[in-house]
Structure formats: structure tokens, C-alpha cells
Amino acid sequence: MPYGYTGKILHVDLTTGKMHVEQPQPDFYRRYMGGSAMGLHYLLRDMRAGTDPLGADNVLALFNGLLTGTAISGQSRMTSVAKSPLTGCIGDSQGGGFFPAELKFAGFDGIVLRGQSPRPVYLWIKDGEFELRDASHLWGRITGDVEDALHAELDDNRVEVLQIGPAGENLVRYAAIMSMSNRANGRTGLGAVMGSKKLKAIAVRGTHKPEVADKASLMELTKWGAKMVPTSDVAGLGKYGTAEVVSGQHQAGGLPTRNFTSGSFDDWEKIDGTTLYDTRLKGAENGQQDRFGRDTCYSCAVRCKRVSEVAEGPYKTDHRYGGPEYETLATFGSYCAIDDLDAIIRANALCNMYGMDTISCGATIAWAMECFEKGRIGLEDTGGLTIRYGDAAMMVKLTEMIGKREGFGALLAEGSAQAAKIIGRGTDEFLITSKGQEAPAHMPQVKRSLALVYAANPFGADHQSSEHDPSYKSYPERMAQIGLDKPQEQLALNEEIVRYAMVTQHLYSALDSINVCQFVFGPAWQLYDTVQLAQAASAVTGWNITVPELLEVGERRLNMMRAFNAREGIGRESGALPKKFMKHPLGGGKSDGYVIDSKQFEEALNTYYRLCEWDSVTGYPTPAKLNSLGLGWLVVNGKKAPAKSATGKRPARVKVAAGRSAAAKKIVRKKPVVKTAAAKKPAAKKVVAKQKPIARKPIAKAKSASKPKPAARKPVVKAKAAAARRPAARKTAAKSKPAARKR
Amino acid sequence: MRVEVRLHGGLRELLPVAARGRGELELLTGAAVADLLAQLGVQRTVVVACNNEEVPATHALQDGDKIAIFSAVSGGHK
Ligand code: SF4
Numbered sequence: 001m002p003y004g005y006t007g008k009i010l011h012v013d014l015t016t017g018k019m020h021v022e023q024p025q026p027d028f029y030r031r032y033m034g035g036s037a038m039g040l041h042y043l044l045r046d047m048r049a050g051t052d053p054l055g056a057d058n059v060l061a062l063f064n065g066l067l068t069g070t071a072i073s074g075q076s077r078m079t080s081v082a083k084s085p086l087t088g089c090i091g092d093s094q095g096g097g098f099f100p101a102e103l104k105f106a107g108f109d110g111i112v113l114r115g116q117s118p119r120p121v122y123l124w125i126k127d128g129e130f131e132l133r134d135a136s137h138l139w140g141r142i143t144g145d146v147e148d149a150l151h152a153e154l155d156d157n158r159v160e161v162l163q164i165g166p167a168g169e170n171l172v173r174y175a176a177i178m179s180m181s182n183r184a185n186g187r188t189g190l191g192a193v194m195g196s197k198k199l200k201a202i203a204v205r206g207t208h209k210p211e212v213a214d215k216a217s218l219m220e221l222t223k224w225g226a227k228m229v230p231t232s233d234v235a236g237l238g239k240y241g242t243a244e245v246v247s248g249q250h251q252a253g254g255l256p257t258r259n260f261t262s263g264s265f266d267d268w269e270k271i272d273g274t275t276l277y278d279t280r281l282k283g284a285e286n287g288q289q290d291r292f293g294r295d296t297c298y299s300c301a302v303r304c305k306r307v308s309e310v311a312e313g314p315y316k317t318d319h320r321y322g323g324p325e326y327e328t329l330a331t332f333g334s335y336c337a338i339d340d341l342d343a344i345i346r347a348n349a350l351c352n353m354y355g356m357d358t359i360s361c362g363a364t365i366a367w368a369m370e371c372f373e374k375g376r377i378g379l380e381d382t383g384g385l386t387i388r389y390g391d392a393a394m395m396v397k398l399t400e401m402i403g404k405r406e407g408f409g410a411l412l413a414e415g416s417a418q419a420a421k422i423i424g425r426g427t428d429e430f431l432i433t434s435k436g437q438e439a440p441a442h443m444p445q446v447k448r449s450l451a452l453v454y455a456a457n458p459f460g461a462d463h464q465s466s467e468h469d470p471s472y473k474s475y476p477e478r479m480a481q482i483g484l485d486k487p488q489e490q491l492a493l494n495e496e497i498v499r500y501a502m503v504t505q506h507l508y509s510a511l512d513s514i515n516v517c518q519f520v521f522g523p524a525w526q527l528y529d530t531v532q533l534a535q536a537a538s539a540v541t542g543w544n545i546t547v548p549e550l551l552e553v554g555e556r557r558l559n560m561m562r563a564f565n566a567r568e569g570i571g572r573e574s575g576a577l578p579k580k581f582m583k584h585p586l587g588g589g590k591s592d593g594y595v596i597d598s599k600q601f602e603e604a605l606n607t608y609y610r611l612c613e614w615d616s617v618t619g620y621p622t623p624a625k626l627n628s629l630g631l632g633w634l635v636v637n638g639k640k641a642p643a644k645s646a647t648g649k650r651p652a653r654v655k656v657a658a659g660r661s662a663a664a665k666k667i668v669r670k671k672p673v674v675k676t677a678a679a680k681k682p683a684a685k686k687v688v689a690k691q692k693p694i695a696r697k698p699i700a701k702a703k704s705a706s707k708p709k710p711a712a713r714k715p716v717v718k719a720k721a722a723a724a725r726r727p728a729a730r731k732t733a734a735k736s737k738p739a740a741r742k743r
Numbered sequence: 744m745r746v747e748v749r750l751h752g753g754l755r756e757l758l759p760v761a762a763r764g765r766g767e768l769e770l771l772t773g774a775a776v777a778d779l780l781a782q783l784g785v786q787r788t789v790v791v792a793c794n795n796e797e798v799p800a801t802h803a804l805q806d807g808d809k810i811a812i813f814s815a816v817s818g819g820h821k
Contacts, residue, residue, distance in 0.1 A: 470816060
């Protein structure tokens with residue numbers, strides 16, 4: 001087992017209740033390093049093309065990372081991957097908090113979930129032991145209640161709970177996987193995948209710290225980071241949260257307003273991070289918000305998370321549901337022309353209670369507002385609701401209706417792209433989506449490299465998949481570490497900007513595989529630079545990890561995702577940008593008149609595919625590229641690819657869709673490279689029952705979350721009772737002693 | 744000459760906490776934006792607006808100018 005890892009992956013079949021532990025070989029760890037790439041290995045190996053994202057055959061893989069559980073800032077991250085019910089493409093999402101570190105302490109690098117349970121269950125993991133338990137009493141309950149119930153049931157407040165809320169149960173297509181009731185693996189709807197499996201939660205408790213090869217070097221980097229936080233470029237992030245950027249985005253004309261009609265929001269100050277800090281963070285009334293109004297992830301010195309509360313009024317909100325990030329302030333705020341901070345805090349909390357992605361939720365509501373304003377939908381569509389820009393009460397109401405799949409909320413729960421298909425009437429003109437996923441609050445009209453990344457990213461529009469344009473000029477020394485030394489003027493979309501997009505995409509992709517926080521590690525403004533990341537990774541593992549190796553790990557992950565999509569027949573054609581970006585110049589503010597030139601964009605996209613060495617027509621990864629990245633097992637000779645299986649049986653191979661190049665027709669499953677020594681270990685207790693297919697909810701029929709049903713339950717595994725509920729300043733690495741472990 | 748300054752986002756930290764990013768600064772006649780930034784101790788890449796118009800670091804300041812300073816938005820913040 002390599003240093004830094006536990007060397008164990010838990011496999012759970014929810015249909016049969018069978019579980020086993022796999023112990024992969026060291027080369028498996030070196031090739032993927034963790035997180036997203038590691039999960040993708042199982043999806044590509046074990047899933048067929050055409051799998052129903054909400055069916056039993058979808059594989060949901062959750063992996064922490066190489067640095068997870070050590071003392072350095074920004075390491076407690078977990079990636080989930082599965083086929084996305086929102087996009088039909090590969091789904092991928094990262095989240096932080098304390099769960100990822102706790103999972104490692106409990107003895108696992110990841111969990112691979114297959115099948116569908118016949119009834120609600122939760123997975124309980126404690127120091128290497130695991131079992132499935134009945135969760136009928138938790139089904140229908142909001143996140144905070146479930147967390148409390150599990151702490152009581154397991155008799156330990158230090159148990160970390162990863163869970164879905166009612167939105168995941170209701171198969172809202174952008175449901176999130178939540179932890180701490182306020183951290184989200186938010187994007188691409190993987191909470192609905194967990195819901196379709198009837199897996200309500202995963203509760204973990206562990207006491208074993210990972211072994212580190214070079215403790216002294218890692219400690220030196222850890223201390224350096226903690227010392228630098230107050231004077232570094234992440235100081236503002238720590239104090240004001242991601243919401244710090246509202247002012248700069250507005251000034252740059254890049255704050256999406258009225259569903260991306262403008263990049264400038266007149267009332268931006270009311271939703272700015274400094275306003276949030278001054279008025280709504282816990283402790284703000286007596287200047288104690290740095291103490292009570294900021295939260296962190298396991299052992300992170302930045303402490304960027306918000307703890308906000310609304311004490312009274314219609315938007316009264318409990319601080320346990322955290323506080324809005326920049327994206328949330330934008331999607332529920334400026335996207336919808338809403339300047340009511342309390343309403344945004346409430347909408348954010350509702351998303352955290354019901355378990356939904358705030359980006360897709362707010363953006364879908366903004367799309368509905370524009371459709372209503374422009375007369376493309378009316379009262380007959382909305383069930384009598386008047387949905388206009390600026391109506392904060394309506395925005396909050398719709399958020400709850402979506403979580404419950406009630407009334408018009410049931411349609412919006414499908415996501416804006418699917419809803420536009422159902423309604424028709426030209427409502428697709430107002431979509432701000434790529435691959436069916438709603439775009440985050442960064443505007444490609446203002447940061448042009450994002451046009452490429454939004455279009456080409458395998459899991460849809462994403463703002464955390466590359467470094468944004470202004471950094472190229474602002475951080476020349478750090479950029480030079482990854483071979484970027486020709487900064488370009490703002491709004492350029494030339495070959496060098498394409499290269500910038502691609503190289504930083506490779507690095508960000510590596511960050512999601514090593515699985516570190518992209519606010520702490522990165523190529524520009526982050527606390528640690530890329531060389532330091534390589535040093536930290538080397539110190540933990542004892543391997544000599546270089547910057548080029550990191551970039552290759554990132555490139556490998558992107559090619560795996562592309563290969564996944566190619567099997568589904570999804571390639572370059574799926575990367576169309578929203579019509580509004582090309583056809584409707586922005587109005588007002590610094591970006592007045594900005595629009596993306598479609599010809600220039602297509603040329604840049606051609607360059608991108610050429611630089612990535614992918615088929616320029618289909619966008620599929622070529623066999624040569626896959627082979628060069630050690631992914632030869634994804635290539636077969638011939639012109640066939642696995643196709644959809646209606647029966648669920650292994651399908652006969654059929655021809656791929658017309659129009660693909662020969663180079664791209666060869667992606668099928670093959671035996672995995674990595675051999676595993678599966679040390680099977682039966683669970684202490686398993687829930688075993690025959691599989692019963694889960695009925696998918698029809699769009700029109702909404703089901704509200706059922707009422708909580710408290711039930712006294714006895715935990716099978718006795719855990720030590722923790723003293724009290726978590727303190728405001730959460731546990732840090734220093735608090736618990738590393739347990740002596742046998743290697 | 745005196746100019747009014749408004750520091751946004753994390754830049755607020757360059758002024759005393761109670762000021763919440765607002766203040767007045769005394770500068771030598773003929774001072775440019777770069778001098779103002781140096782006096783404030785700004786080390787990050789920023790965007791400066793003078794009387795609501797974005798200006799470069801070489802822009803010469805006048806008595807009574809209203810200056811707003813923003814962090815240049817870089818990487819994606821979730
Ligand atoms: S920077 Fe923020 S999100 Fe990242 S690990 Fe630290 S506290 Fe968590």
C-alpha cells in the first residue's frame with residue numbers, strides 16, 4: 001500500500017446488500033492518484049453505454065484523495081462520479097468538509113456503489129467495519145434532521161454524514177450529495193443517482209490517520225501555508241468567502257444579471273461579500289463574525305465557509321445551513337435581479353436542506369423568469385404563478401417547490417434544458433446551458449477562454465475546470481511553472497489563449513484527481529503553487545512527483561471522461577454554446593455590447609481539439625492519445641462501440657452513430673489494467689432483499705417530502721460517545737493523535 | 744491634494760477595520776494611481792475606477808477625485 005492511502009476501496013452492491021473490500025496494486029494509485037480519475041476507472045470498466053442514469057446499472061463512485069486526512073490545508077475533498085441524470089454525460093462533482101478526511105480515517109480511499117436497494121438504507125462505516133442499515137425512518141427528512149438522527153442513533157456526534165435530502169429522493173435532476181448539511185457535491189445531479197439507489201446516507205467514523213512518507217517536509221509546507229494565509233491572495237477569500245468577488249465581477253462587467261442579459265447589476269452592493277460579512281454572518285452584531293461566522297474544512301487554515309443567519313422575518317434561517325457562496329449570490333441574486341440578501345440566504349438554506357445544486361436551481365428559476373417576462377410561458381404553465389425578475393418571495397417559493405417536486409416546481413426539477421424541450425415555444429432561446437447543465441456565474445463574454453471550457457468540458461459548463469483569463473497576466477511566475485509564459489490581452493481568443501485553457505484545464509483536472517481544494521492549490525492566486533503541490537504529493541507518498549506528471553494525471557482524467565461520453569455517442573456536437581452568448585450582446589456596464597463571435601469561437605475550438613489531439617470532427621479521444629496516457633484498455637480494434645441495452649444484458653456491439661471518424665469509433669470496455677486482490681470481507685449485517693425497480697416520478701406529478709418519522713434505533717456497532725455537538729471552530733488535525741498503524 | 748477612496752472586497756483590510764473600506768487620502772500634487780496604490784500598500788492585481796471611469800496606473804489624479812479599487816477577478820470561486 002502506498003503511503004498516504006489506506007489501500008482499500010469498499011464495493012457495495014445495493015441490490016443484493018453484498019459488500020467487499022478491494023486492495024488495488026500500487027500502480028493503480030500512481031496512475032490515477034485519487035478522486036475523479038479513480039472513480040472513472042470503475043465507471044469505464046463496469047458500466048455499459050446507454051445505462052439509465054437513474055437505473056440500477058449506474059455506478060456511483062466516491063473517492064477522497066492522496067493528501068486527504070493529512071494536516072495540510074485544502075486536502076479534505078471528495079469527488080463523486082456517475083452518469084449524470086441532468087446531462088446524460090459523465091457526471092462529476094467535488095465537495096469538502098470533514099467527511100472526506102473521516103472516510104480515510106475509517107480506512108477507505110473510496111466507495112463504489114452499484115445496484116438499487118429495494119428500500120431506503122444507509123451505510124455505516126466505522127474503522128474498517130461496514131454495514132447497511134435500514135433508513136426508512138430517515139427517508140423524506142431534511143438534511144439537518146437526518147444528521148441529528150444519525151448522531152443520536154450512532155451515539156456519536158463526531159460521525160460524519162454524507163447524505164441526500166428530499167430532492168435526491170425525488171430525483172430532482174440537479175440534486176446534490178450533501179455533508180454537514182451545508183457542503184455539497186453540487187453539480188451534475190449525483191444526489192438523484194444516490195436517491196435512485198435508495199441510499200439515504202453514508203455515516204463514517206474513523207480514528208486512523210494516514211501514514212506519510214516524509215513527515216518533516218509535509219509539516220514544513222503545512223506550517224508555511226498556515227503562516228502565509230493572512231498576507232496571501234486567499235486572505236480576502238477566508239474573511240469574506242467566495243462572495244468577495246461580487247464587487248470585482250460587477251466592475252468587470254462579468255456579474256451575470258437577468259439570466260445573462262447583462263454583466264452588471266446595479267444593486268450588487270446589497271449582495272456583496274462584505275455586506276454579508278458586516279450584517280448576516282453569525283456574530284456580526286458584536287463584531288465576532290471571524291470567530292462565529294466562518295467555518296472550515298478539516299484542518300484548513302483558510303476558513304472560507306460562511307455561517308449566516310436570518311434571525312426573524314419571512315426568511316428566518318438557521319445558521320446550520322451555512323451561507324451563500326458567490327455562485328449562489330449570483331444565481332439567486334443577480335441572475336434573478338434580486339437584491340434581497342435574506343431571501344438569498346433562505347434559498348441557499350433550502351437548497352442545503354433539500355439537497356440541491358444552488359447553481360442549477362437559481363439558474364433554472366432565472367430562465368423561467370425570462371421565459372415568463374417574454375411571454376413564452378404563462379399562468380397556464382406555471383399553475384397560476386406570476387414569475388417575474390426581482391420577485392424574491394417567488395424565487396424562494398419556487399426553490400422549495402423544486403425540492404418537493406410540487407406543481408410547476410416539478411417541471412423546473414428537470415433542469416432548464418429539459419424543461420425547455422417539454423414546453424417548446426422557443427423557450428430554448430433563453431437557455432444558459434452546455435450539455436444541458438446550467439452555466440455558473442462566470443461570463444465567457446468577458447473571460448473568453450471560458451467559452452472553450454464551457455463548450456468542451458466533458459460534464460458541461462463549469463467554472464472550476466480551468467484558470468480564468470485574468471490570471472495569465474496577473475501571476476506570470478506561477479504560470480511559468482506550467483509552461484505558460486505568453487500572457488495575452490483581455491478578450492483575446494487566439495491560439496495562446498486556447499493553449500492556456502487546455503493546460504490549466506489539465507492542471508485543474510489533476511487537482512480533482514489528487515483531490516485538493518482549488519482555492520488552496522492552483523496555478524495562480526491560490527495559497528500553494530503547482531510546484532508546492534508536487535512537493536506535498538511527493539512528501540506524502542514518497543514518490544518523486546513532478547509538475548509534468550501532475551499535468552499528465554489531469555490529462556488522463558479528461559481523456560477518460562471523453563471516452564465515457566464517446567461511448568454514449570456524445571462528442572464535439574454536444575458542446576454548443578448558449579444562443580444568447582452569440583446572438584444577444586450584453587447590455588450595460590463595462591461589458592456593454594460584448595458578444596462571442598461564432599466564427600472566431602469555432603476556429604478556437606478547432607485549435608483546442610488539435611492541441612488536445614482529439615478527433616477534430618467528433619471530439620472523441622483518438623486511440624493514439626489514449627494509448628499514450630496508459631488508457632489502451634479503452635481502445636479496441638474495429639469500428640464498433642457498445643450500445644444501449646434495453647434489457648440490461650450485455651449488448652451486442654452495434655455501429656456507432658454516423659459522422660464519427662474512424663479514429664473515434666473504437667472505444668469500448670476492456671479488462672482493467674489494474675489487477676486487484678479483492679480481500680472479501682462480509683459485512684456484519686446486511687440488508688439483503690430482492691431488487692424492486694424504483695418507479696421514476698412523472699414530471700407532472702409531484703410528491704412532497706414525507707413527514708419525518710422519528711424512530712428509536714439501536715446501533716449495531718457501539719461507538720464512543722463524543723462529548724458534545726461540534727464546536728464552532730471545528731476539529732483540526734492537531735486534535736487527534738495519529739494512530740499507530742501497521743503497514 | 745485629497746482623494747476619496749473606496750476599497751472593495753478583501754482590499755478593505757488595507758484600511759482600519761472601522762472604516763469598512765472607505766477613507767480619504769492625502770497625496771502629493773501630480774500623484775498618479777500607482778502612487779496611491781503604493782501608499783495604500785496594494786500588492787494584488789487590481790482594477791481602479793476614478794470618478795466611475797476605469798483608469799490605468801499612470802492616470803494622474805486630481806484633488807477631490809473619487810477612487811474605487813476592486814480586486815481583479817481571477818480564478819473561479821465556487
Ligand atoms: S479554502 Fe475553504 S473550501 Fe477550501 S478547504 Fe479551505 S475552508 Fe474548505
